[in-house]
Amino acid sequence: MIQEKNGTWVSWNENLIYDYKNLYRIENEQELQDVVSKADKIRFFGTKQSSADIAAGIETLIDITTYNKIISYNDSEHTVTVQSGLILGDLLEAIEAKGWCIPCLPDINTITIGGALATGTHGTSGKLLCEYMTSCTIVLADGSLKTITEGEEMMDAIRVSLGALGIMSTVTFKCEPIYTLHVKEFPENDSEWLPKINDRLKKHDFLRILWMPHTDHGYVITGDKIDPDTEIKEDLGPAYLKHRRTASKILYKYSHVYPWITAIANKIIHKAFFSSTKEHKGSLYQATVTKSRGSVIELAEWTIGLNKFPQVFEELKTEINKWSNKSFIHIPMDVRFIQKDNSWLSYAYKEDMVTMGCVSRNAATADSYEAFKSIEKIFLKYGGKPHWGKRFAAKNNQLTKIYAKWEDFKVLRQKMDPTDKFLNPYLTKLFNA
Ligand SMILES: Cc1cc2nc3c(=O)[nH]c(=O)nc-3n(C[C@H](O)[C@H](O)[C@H](O)COP(=O)(O)OP(=O)(O)OC[C@H]3O[C@@H](n4cnc5c(N)ncnc54)[C@H](O)[C@@H]3O)c2cc1C
Structure with a gap:
């Protein structure tokens, strides 16, 4: 793991700029858990391509892009398990080589899997990318690891969760035959x-x-x-x-x-x-x-x-x-x-x-x-x-009216992150935390 001190975080289009005190470039799950367990406040980022101010803005950050391996394939079930910092294009090229696809894709291939899932990244005429996720492990606020599998109610909460419930560590996708x-x-x-x-x-x-x-x-x-x-x-x-x-x-x-x-x-x-x-x-x-x-x-x-x-x-x-x-x-x-x-x-x-x-x-x-x-x-x-990943001004008061599960999500977030470790100033306002 590489640690950098006292630098500046800049989003891809330079519209968001923040100084940080500690930045960790992690390469494995244990490092991810260690950094999270020791931090009072922490945010994590992929390729910084969100316009919404959801990825940084606090003193301690994790760069997830160095945690980017394909872990395994299950040929009989057509599933692939990856680390969440993997770039989407790298995943797509790898599964195409196996004759597989994810049948609904965003119009960008340079984002990370973790970033894409967190913001509900979607494609054209189909489902959100996260709907192809069949299981994942997440690092919780205390640094412990939790596995969530399709069928559990928690899966419906975690699929699009802005990194507010935990950090996605590994993700398994169900693929389909390429067409x-x-x-x-x-x-x-x-x-x-x-x-x-x-x-x-x-x-x-x-x-x-x-x-x-x-x-x-x-x-x-x-x-x-x-x-x-x-x-x-x-x-x-x-x-x-x-x-x-x-x-x-x-x-x-x-x-x-x-x-x-x-x-x-x-x-x-x-x-x-x-x-x-x-x-x-x-x-x-x-x-x-x-x-x-x-x-x-x-x-x-x-x-x-x-x-x-x-x-x-x-x-x-x-x-x-x-x-x-x-x-x-x-x-x-x-x-x-x-x-x-x-x-x-x-x-x-x-x-x-x-x-x-x-x-x-x-x-x-x-x-x-x-x-x-x-x-x-x-x-x-x-x-x-x-x-969630793009520019908007609406906050809690409006979002509670348009999301049927907004208040449930907030209750769950409070339970899973009681000290608001994963909230930056923007997310604090968004959730009225
Ligand atoms: C040119 C362009 C085209 C786009 N096209 C589409 C499109 O077609 N469809 C669409 O829906 N969106 C699209 N987007 C939006 C984009 O998919 C999202 O903003 C996405 O979140 C960016 O991924 P990232 O790796 O840059 O994440 P970042 O911007 O770095 O992070 C986004 C959020 O994810 C969180 N996060 C990062 N990693 C993890 C993790 N491992 N676990 C939990 N949370 C994590 C961060 O903390 C942050 O809150 C586009 C954006 C751009 C700039």
Whole structure:
């Protein structure tokens, strides 16, 4: 184990910066237990890619990324057990090599397993990543180890728990046989894609809509499972499409000073980068997950019940199209779908949900990005839930109204961490602890 003293912790997009006194880079479970048992207060972090202030902010920290091995496979049960600091992309490549997959993936492969689980990281048209976890060991506040297995009620509490109940140490995932997805991408007017959501969810194995605010268009991505040998007309669109993120960065450069520039930039980006069609095939991981991003961004994301989405969407669209308001939103707003589950702090607790992302491509000026406030106001009005790892302002008073199990979670948290060892200032406010 390496210990560093008196350094500075900086989140990936440099929006969160804290000094720390002790930072431990642990490599095994015993080290994790020892550090936790000796600390009065402690937080732990993965690749620091959360926008929410949930990973640091206190004097003693654990860097979990050095605890990153695949421990074992169970070939007959299709399970894999890993240390929680493993990078998601490393896990996915390893299981693909065995002919397995996790059938619902986020659009990022550089996050850690522990970070992804803690914040309820989800994919597109399926479940949260944590729903594929069949068992885990967690390090409790006193440093002892607890194993939790599918079927126990505690599993529903721990799956999405913001690292507030304990630190995930090892995690076992149930995998499925790998499959090939035939992906088609095409632009569509809002009046077309919005009413087709339910039909498309039934028809396709994968559905994602990149909505382009201020253009009246979405970019629809569908995926259908096919035999890997099926011939398709591969078309990846013009070569210049790969410059989309760089072009966006330039076009939005002064949008924090003149927010209305965004509306013009969006029209240009829509025409240049989202008006062609594409067709390709590959595994879910290879065909749909972004492998590298040229620049940092700041993110918010809200979820709403599938049946309420059209109304929320229309209200949001009307609001942001008013030239009197400053909530111009950068492209795209990522619309995805999550199936209901039983996890207490899941966005999809007992209800099928739609998630809608909101991005600022100027991470450094995110505080003045009015869109984050507008989207929060509208989604909260309809009982929407924020992504735990992304930017939002709601706290205990609002969260207790929208999470059926919020108070139960708080009681459990208090029982499992009576001295609030795992709370930083942000989480203290969040839970009103
Ligand atoms: C470009 C980008 C794309 C994204 N795409 C998606 C997406 O498609 N879908 C989606 O749902 N989210 C997405 N996210 C959000 C992202 O998945 C989460 O913020 C995730 O938590 C980041 O993982 P991390 O390793 O950086 O964790 P960190 O940000 O370092 O930590 C997040 C939280 O996890 C806790 N934690 C870390 N390790 C452990 C552990 N072992 N046990 C318990 N708690 C732990 C930390 O204390 C902290 O509270 C995206 C984020 C970015 C920046």
